[in-house]
Amino acid sequence: MAADGFETRAIHAGQEPDPTTGAVVPPINLATTYAQTAVGETRDYFYARAGNPTRRAYEECVSSLEGARVGLAFASGMASEDAVLRLLEPGDNVIVSSDVYGGTFLVLTTVHARAGIDCTVIDLTDVDALARDWPENTTMVWVESPTNPSLTVVDIAAIAEVAHEHGALVVVDNTFATPYLQRPLELGADIVVHSATKYLGGHSDVIGGFVAVDDPTIADRLAFIQNRVGAVPSPFDCYLVLRGVKTLAVRMDRHCENARAVAAMLAEHPAVARVLYPGLPNHPGNAVAMRQMRDFGGMVSFIAAGGETAAREIVGRTRLFFLAESLGGVESLIGHSASMSHSASVGTPTAVDPGLVRVSVGLETTEDLLADLRQALDG
Numbered sequence: 001m002a003a004d005g006f007e008t009r010a011i012h013a014g015q016e017p018d019p020t021t022g023a024v025v026p027p028i029n030l031a032t033t034y035a036q037t038a039v040g041e042t043r044d045y046f047y048a049r050a051g052n053p054t055r056r057a058y059e060e061c062v063s064s065l066e067g068a069r070v071g072l073a074f075a076s077g078m079a080s081e082d083a084v085l086r087l088l089e090p091g092d093n094v095i096v097s098s099d100v101y102g103g104t105f106l107v108l109t110t111v112h113a114r115a116g117i118d119c120t121v122i123d124l125t126d127v128d129a130l131a132r133d134w135p136e137n138t139t140m141v142w143v144e145s146p147t148n149p150s151l152t153v154v155d156i157a158a159i160a161e162v163a164h165e166h167g168a169l170v171v172v173d174n175t176f177a178t179p180y181l182q183r184p185l186e187l188g189a190d191i192v193v194h195s196a197t198k199y200l201g202g203h204s205d206v207i208g209g210f211v212a213v214d215d216p217t218i219a220d221r222l223a224f225i226q227n228r229v230g231a232v233p234s235p236f237d238c239y240l241v242l243r244g245v246k247t248l249a250v251r252m253d254r255h256c257e258n259a260r261a262v263a264a265m266l267a268e269h270p271a272v273a274r275v276l277y278p279g280l281p282n283h284p285g286n287a288v289a290m291r292q293m294r295d296f297g298g299m300v301s302f303i304a305a306g307g308e309t310a311a312r313e314i315v316g317r318t319r320l321f322f323l324a325e326s327l328g329g330v331e332s333l334i335g336h337s338a339s340m341s342h343s344a345s346v347g348t349p350t351a352v353d354p355g356l357v358r359v360s361v362g363l364e365t366t367e368d369l370l371a372d373l374r375q376a377l378d379g
């Protein structure tokens, strides 16, 4: 049973009461192996790397939220990205946007490059450039929207049109938006990936990844990779993300509301040179974001007027916002991307402005968040 509404599916999809006890929460099923009825006759499950009931509930729930036929859970966002990149053949090229997440760029250039995969960086906000500069051997376009940490918005439908004319797959990293705010498959993408560590889990207590896909051939291949390579989440991790997802809609509404207030305050503050937040009318991606997103998300970045030195000082002065990697949890976090999450991108085409401060706006009282940021900016 899962009625149609997003919030209803977040709570019920894949989650019937336990048939033996009636428990309304799917049990954390720790068994690694399942007794077989006879030689060669297995039940639904036989070995937990291939699948287990807790993981299946989580996979069914999140795939339903993305509007996908199939969902596959992985041990981390990077494991899910790696699995998707394993769809490629030696000699294939992947186009990534100029401010793709640093970890994606690195796994491509340091791991998959050794398997003969090429990578081309193109500014995907310029769809004409994509069509014009298309490398012939491209079989995949890797989109992030909004991007980490610059919050660039890419027109997913327009990119999909160009990519599909060339027979290439479109992958969208939907970590920042979540399926509550944006559903890439409905916009024409072929594959959605997530760092479930962020908003899906939502409580900074689990590392996870997810892939959602519609095409049965791609889904079969990814399920094969998931089982053969085995980068799967533990049943407890599956339970944690499944629990987090139940409140995704209400959390995202509040993340968006608090982020809007933070962006408005930053836009007026003299210590801030530029606010990067797709909800501001002067953001270059505002119109596209209005079209393809329900709301603008919980992330706000800004360029400190005093450059790198000022940025480092600001992130060191907040009290409520913890200075920490990661994002998407209930607690607010702040970071200096160039020296933290994106330090490995320095000197690469995906390098981040050293004056950039990234803020993951949590669910605390709005006024408390504004007061903490103001005192950090005032110095």
Ligand SMILES: Cc1ncc(COP(=O)(O)O)c(C=O)c1O
Residues within 6 Å of the ligand: 076, 077, 078, 079, 101, 103, 144, 148, 173, 175, 176, 194, 195, 196, 197, 207, 208, 209, 326
């Ligand atoms: C946009 C994005 N994609 C993927 C990842 C990688 O996910 P994980 O850290 O769960 O492996 C991250 C991590 O920060 C991210 O921000």
